[in-house]
Amino acid sequence: xxxxxxxxxxxxxxxxxxxxxxxxxxxxxxxxxxxxxxxxxxxxxxxxxxxxxxxxxxxxxxxxxxxxxxxxxxxxxxxxxxxxxxxxxxxxxxxxxxxxxxxxxxxxxxxxxxxxxxxxxxxxxxxxxxxxxxxxxxxxxxxxxxxxxxxxxxxxxxxxxxxxxxxxxxxxxxxxxxxxxxxxxxxxxxxxxxxxxxxxxxxxxxxxxxxxxxxxxxxxxxxxxxxxxxxxxxxxxxxxxxxxxxxxxxxx
Amino acid sequence: xxxxxxxxxxxxxxxxxxxxxxxxxxxxxxxxxxxxxxxxxxxxxxxxxxxxxxxxxxxxxxxxxxxxxxxxxxxxxxxxxxxxxxxxxxxxxxxxxxxxxxxxxxxxxxxxxxxxxxxxxxxxxxxxxxxxxxxxxxxxxxxxxxxxxxxxxxxxxxxxxxxxxxxxxxxxxxxxxxxxxxxxxxxxxxxx
Numbered sequence: 001x002x003x004x005x006x007x008x009x010x011x012x013x014x015x016x017x018x019x020x021x022x023x024x025x026x027x028x029x030x031x032x033x034x035x036x037x038x039x040x041x042x043x044x045x046x047x048x049x050x051x052x053x054x055x056x057x058x059x060x061x062x063x064x065x066x067x068x069x070x071x072x073x074x075x076x077x078x079x080x081x082x083x084x085x086x087x088x089x090x091x092x093x094x095x096x097x098x099x100x101x102x103x104x105x106x107x108x109x110x111x112x113x114x115x116x117x118x119x120x121x122x123x124x125x126x127x128x129x130x131x132x133x134x135x136x137x138x139x140x141x142x143x144x145x146x147x148x149x150x151x152x153x154x155x156x157x158x159x160x161x162x163x164x165x166x167x168x169x170x171x172x173x174x175x176x177x178x179x180x181x182x183x184x185x186x187x188x189x190x191x192x193x194x195x196x197x198x199x200x201x202x203x204x205x206x207x208x209x210x211x212x213x214x215x216x217x218x219x220x221x222x223x224x225x226x227x228x229x230x231x232x233x234x235x236x237x238x239x240x241x242x243x244x245x246x247x248x249x250x251x252x
Numbered sequence: 253x254x255x256x257x258x259x260x261x262x263x264x265x266x267x268x269x270x271x272x273x274x275x276x277x278x279x280x281x282x283x284x285x286x287x288x289x290x291x292x293x294x295x296x297x298x299x300x301x302x303x304x305x306x307x308x309x310x311x312x313x314x315x316x317x318x319x320x321x322x323x324x325x326x327x328x329x330x331x332x333x334x335x336x337x338x339x340x341x342x343x344x345x346x347x348x349x350x351x352x353x354x355x356x357x358x359x360x361x362x363x364x365x366x367x368x369x370x371x372x373x374x375x376x377x378x379x380x381x382x383x384x385x386x387x388x389x390x391x392x393x394x395x396x397x398x399x400x401x402x403x404x405x406x407x408x409x410x411x412x413x414x415x416x417x418x419x420x421x422x423x424x425x426x427x428x429x430x431x432x433x434x435x436x437x438x439x440x441x442x443x444x
Contacts, residue, residue, distance in 0.1 A: 010429035011411040015340070015347050016404035018412065040332045045437045047336025049405050050298040050343075051386040058296035062310050066288055066317045070281060073318060151282075172282045205281030 005035055013042035060140045064155045064169050071206045141221050143239035149174055154223065154239055156184070158215040166211035168221075173201035176225065183226045184209065185233060186218035194218070198229040269334035276324035284321055291335060292317075295342045301406055302346040312349065316342040347408040389439035397432035400425060 005028045011017050012025045029036050138160040145152030154170040168184055176182065184197040196211045223239035267275070267286065275283035295316060299309035319341050327337060390398055400418070403409045411429070415422045 007426050010433050011404070011426060013433070014401065014404040014429060015343055016409065016411045016414070016429070018410050036330060040330055041437070042433060043332030043336045043340065045433050045440065046405065047332065047339050048386050048436070048440055049390075049401075050294055050301075050339050052390050053297050053301035053406070055293065056297045056300050058292060058310065058313065059306075062296065062313060063285075063288055063292060065310070066292070066314050067281065067285060069314050069318050070284055070321045073321065074279065074281070171285050 005029075005032070006038070009035065009039055009042055013039065013046045060142060060155070061138070061157070063142075064140070064157060067169065067171060067206060139215070141241035143168075143221060143223060143241045145172075145239045147236075147238060149223075149238040152239065154184075154209075156211070156215070156221050156241070166213075166215045168197070168209045168211065170201075170207045170209065171205060173207060175201055175203065179227065181226050181229055182238075183224050183229075183233070183235070184211065185222045185224065186211075186213070186215060187220040187222060188218050193222075193233050195230075195233075196221070198226070270329065273324055273327055273334045276321065277327065284317065287320070287334075287338065288317060291338055295339060298339060298342050299346045302343070302350055302408060308349060309346070312342060312345045316345050319345070343405070350408040385440055385443040386436070389436040392439070393432050393435060397428045397435075400428040401432045401436075404429065 005025055008017060008021060008025050012022060017025065029039055139158040141156040143154045143156065145154075152170065152172045152174060154168045156166065156168045158166045173182070181198050181200055183195055184199075185193045186196045187193055194213065196213055197209050199207075199209050201207060221241045222237050224233055224235040224237050226233070226235040228234075267283075269287075269290070272283045272287050272290075276287065292313065295313045296309055299312040299316075300306060303309050303312065316338070320338055323341075327334070331337070332340070390401070393401070396418075400414060403414060403417070404411065409417065411422060411425045414425045418425070
């Protein structure tokens with residue numbers, strides 16, 4: 001172990017080195033197992049220090065913001081790179097035929113790649129729009145999944161910003177049997193249930209569903225599994241929010 | 253490696269932090285949601301403690317979880333446990349922002365504690381039990397060691413800045429950090 005580096009491991013763990021010193025320690029750690037062990041032990045001690053800070057509750061919207069940001073990141077287009085094996089030299093007629101075949105294959109691959117690229121861009125743009133809406137703040141309800149949907153959930157967002165419709169960000173939705181749909185309901189204080197959206201899970205970790213009605217006047221929301229996209233509520237409730245706090249008065 | 257007890261120990265039926273990191277590296281968004289549910293509040297509290305304002309603290313937490321998502325495939329357990337790794341990302345982001353500001357440096361911990369958090373009574377009682385060992389370990393340190401660690405970690409001061417601020421040689425600052433962290437480490441190990 002280098003004594004000089006050992007002198008700085010505590011400051012390194014506390015984040016109390018400037019950039020040059022921190023890089024010097026990091027470079028040393030990359031090749032010294034003994035110092036790595038000591039640095040890891042110190043990192044775990046320092047990792048306990050946040051417990052000494054007064055605990056504060058983050059706004060409920062922050063969870064959705066984090067998930068939307070990562071969703072936007074993971075939806076960035078990534079095109080697979082194809083490698084082509086080198087072939088033996090052929091007589092020119094065969095080579096021309098081969099080139100024509102390659103051109104056709106590359107053309108088809110290009111069309112497929114473009115289609116995937118467009119889909120990925122659309123998903124990224126959708127996630128970015130969601131993120132933009134989340135940044136503006138608004139009202140929120142979190143619906144926790146239960147029974148067969150335990151571990152799933154959804155956050156209904158009524159954005160404050162002009163031009164953004166209410167929406168729900170669902171996570172970890174379960175697949176449904178054929179013929180079944182999920183329905184989002186808005187529930188008023190007098191227990192009237194209004195059908196707000198109907199959809200099927202798309203198989204992704206996150207799914208955004210737009211609500212095409214005003215959320216004002218409702219204080220709770222829920223999701224049921226239904227046989228039909230129309231009509232009154234018949235299915236079992238698989239997610240439900242708590243009753244929301246009254247809306248804050250508009251800014252003066 | 254030091255086996256420090258952490259306050260958010262996971263019930264048996266829940267995936268461990270290590271399992272969540274493996275899932276995160278496999279691009280599982282559900283694992284990220286679980287990690288947020290486990291540490292989001294602590295991450296936000298840390299960022300708020302360092303920066304003193306909610307909006308920037310929210311940005312730091314969002315950025316830190318995004319960074320964790322990107323960095324999970326390169327995470328190495330032998331460099332620290334997942335919780336320490338995640339909170340170190342939050343800490344670095346918050347301190348980076350703090351150091352760019354010149355108008356605000358947070359006060360030591362006792363001042364911060366006089367400005368209570370916003371937890372409800374039941375959660376507060378539970379929380380006080382959970383983090384008592386860390387607080388007690390800090391409180392039992394001699395004042396100079398405690399201030400050095402608090403100003404470095406929560407105040408974002410480098411050890412050179414602390415040497416000037418406290419009017420002591422750099423070697424003294426390093427010594428206070430070393431002995432103070434050794435005492436906290438031993439205190440936490442005793443509470444396991």
